[in-house]
Amino acid sequence: MIKKLNRKFYNRSTLKVAKDLLGKYLVVQKNGELLSGKIVETEAYIGYKNPASHAYRGMTPRNEVMFGDPGYAYVYFTYGMHHCLNLVTEENGYPAAVLIRALEPVQGIEIMQKRRKRKGLTDLASGPAKLCQALGVDLKFNGEDLCSDSLWVEDKGEVIKSISSSTRIGIKEKDKKNWRFFLKNNEFVSR
DNA sequence: TGAATGATCACG
DNA sequence: GTGATCATTCAT
Numbered sequence: 001m002i003k004k005l006n007r008k009f010y011n012r013s014t015l016k017v018a019k020d021l022l023g024k025y026l027v028v029q030k031n032g033e034l035l036s037g038k039i040v041e042t043e044a045y046i047g048y049k050n051p052a053s054h055a056y057r058g059m060t061p062r063n064e065v066m067f068g069d070p071g072y073a074y075v076y077f078t079y080g081m082h083h084c085l086n087l088v089t090e091e092n093g094y095p096a097a098v099l100i101r102a103l104e105p106v107q108g109i110e111i112m113q114k115r116r117k118r119k120g121l122t123d124l125a126s127g128p129a130k131l132c133q134a135l136g137v138d139l140k141f142n143g144e145d146l147c148s149d150s151l152w153v154e155d156k157g158e159v160i161k162s163i164s165s166s167t168r169i170g171i172k173e174k175d176k177k178n179w180r181f182f183l184k185n186n187e188f189v190s191r
Numbered sequence: 192t193g194a195a196t197g198a199t200c201a202c203g
Numbered sequence: 204g205t206g207a208t209c210a211t212t213c214a215t
Contacts, residue, residue: 080196129211
């Protein structure tokens with residue numbers, strides 16, 4: 001049974017949402033294209049006290065979506081060339097989101113290969129900026145409603161075997177929180 | 192290991 | 204305005 005995750009799903013503990021998203025399917029529908037992939041790796045960014053979060057110094061024009069209602073997309077541009085996709089969690093006023101770090105490509109693989117200029121499967125969406133390039137996600141998706149018909153997550157009833165966790169990638173603070181989650185022994189996770 | 196490449200933010 | 208920084212990727 002396939003069902004689109006509703007706002008209630010996102011309005012929960014960010015760590016729970018980050019883990020529950022593994023094995024679900026991210027879908028992007030745009031310009032008549034339908035692209036999707038299984039979520040195999042996520043990271044949690046929670047609250048304003050954690051220096052690793054964009055929300056650490058309070059609300060700014062860039063991160064304001066993180067402070068809003070759950071179930072919306074937070075997309076940001078970084079390193080002068082890359083986009084990253086987050087799904088906003090928890091109640092309005094509390095800044096938190098789950099970074100989607102890697103997908104196993106499922107639908108629209110030829111389009112992804114063309115966008116990524118890569119032939120195989122494992123290199124199409126095995127990183128937060130890679131999957132945005134593959135799916136065509138850019139700043140126009142910032143603030144997009146995940147309960148809409150252009151960007152959403154589906155539960156196909158898939159049962160997850162084993163979840164591993166580790167420290168988050170690419171953040172320099174010595175925060176030892178194991179807030180990165182991924183499917184064990186999955187070949188589509190980053191690096 | 193380091194270059195690419197530009198938006199963002201704090202500071203003043 | 205200015206300068207440091209950056210939840211990355213790819214080629215060397």
